[in-house]
Amino acid sequence: MKRNKEVIDITLSGQPKMKKAQANLGDFYHEMKEIKKDVDPYLEYSLDQKNEKITKFINEFDNTSEPFFKRLYTIILFQEGIKKDLKFKINIEQVSNSSIILKEASKTLKAEYESIDKANVEEVDVIIDKISSYEKEFKEANAILNYLYDAYFRNIKMTSLAAIKDKKAYELEGLAREVNDLIKNYNNLEHAYYDIYYYSGDLIVKTVKALVNCLEKGKNKSYATIYNYSYFLKSDAILNFEFKEWIALFNKFKFIMKTTSNVELYDYLQFSELYQKLEKRYFVILIFYELGGGR
Numbered sequence: 001m002k003r004n005k006e007v008i009d010i011t012l013s014g015q016p017k018m019k020k021a022q023a024n025l026g027d028f029y030h031e032m033k034e035i036k037k038d039v040d041p042y043l044e045y046s047l048d049q050k051n052e053k054i055t056k057f058i059n060e061f062d063n064t065s066e067p068f069f070k071r072l073y074t075i076i077l078f079q080e081g082i083k084k085d086l087k088f089k090i091n092i093e094q095v096s097n098s099s100i101i102l103k104e105a106s107k108t109l110k111a112e113y114e115s116i117d118k119a120n121v122e123e124v125d126v127i128i129d130k131i132s133s134y135e136k137e138f139k140e141a142n143a144i145l146n147y148l149y150d151a152y153f154r155n156i157k158m159t160s161l162a163a164i165k166d167k168k169a170y171e172l173e174g175l176a177r178e179v180n181d182l183i184k185n186y187n188n189l190e191h192a193y194y195d196i197y198y199y200s201g202d203l204i205v206k207t208v209k210a211l212v213n214c215l216e217k218g219k220n221k222s223y224a225t226i227y228n229y230s231y232f233l234k235s236d237a238i239l240n241f242e243f244k245e246w247i248a249l250f251n252k253f254k255f256i257m258k259t260t261s262n263v264e265l266y267d268y269l270q271f272s273e274l275y276q277k278l279e280k281r282y283f284v285i286l287i288f289y290e291l292g293g294g295r
Helices: 047-081 086-103 105-114 121-152 158-164 169-184 189-198 201-217 221-226 243-259 265-290
Strands: none
Touching (some): 047 086, 047 169, 086 121, 158 265, 201 221, 201 243
């Protein structure tokens, strides 16, 4: 026997129930303001102006788009710390797809532009049309990203923002991927948090000792005197590490890494490897507290 299709009735707040109303997938997308009919912004440009525009786009787009990518990867990094709904998932996927295109925009156009005749209007116009397309894609993706940030991340904690303050977009991208992979090794975020809470002592001690070793072998011997082991930790026996202790430790790490120099490269690489492992755990802790785990 052939089954009838299942119809889901959805009643929106403040509206009368419509008979056999069906959810439209488009309703889950961020509602963009009505956009006027596209007008070519470069229609009146001379050939020289078009070439100048292309050169400017190739040279400046990566810097112009850096805040966009930083915000995107911040959202991806902390997404396990919010209550995600279907609207969030659809829109973040849409922006992520756009980001793949935009990330390679300047490199792609540079290669194409180098191969054309700059005095040929038709060839130049092909590049200009692609710039218009990239700019439209960027504008729409940025609007959705701003909506997501305001709707889901408006109350992100200052501690979390401080942890990513000095990171570039590419650093956040890698960190987001690795932290999310780490969380996926567990049943859920809570399990990841408690495992890290109880079983990070050994890694914490090794990381601190590696940094102290760097400072001891460095040219500036005063660093080793001021920033010794006891500056970072009270003991080398850590059963668990409280949230405030994680924050204090990483604030000290960041301060030392900013203010010290002339450390032995080999020793620093050993510290850096341990630090990156510990940092991923630190962000799991931060994400857990974004979800309200500390309450």
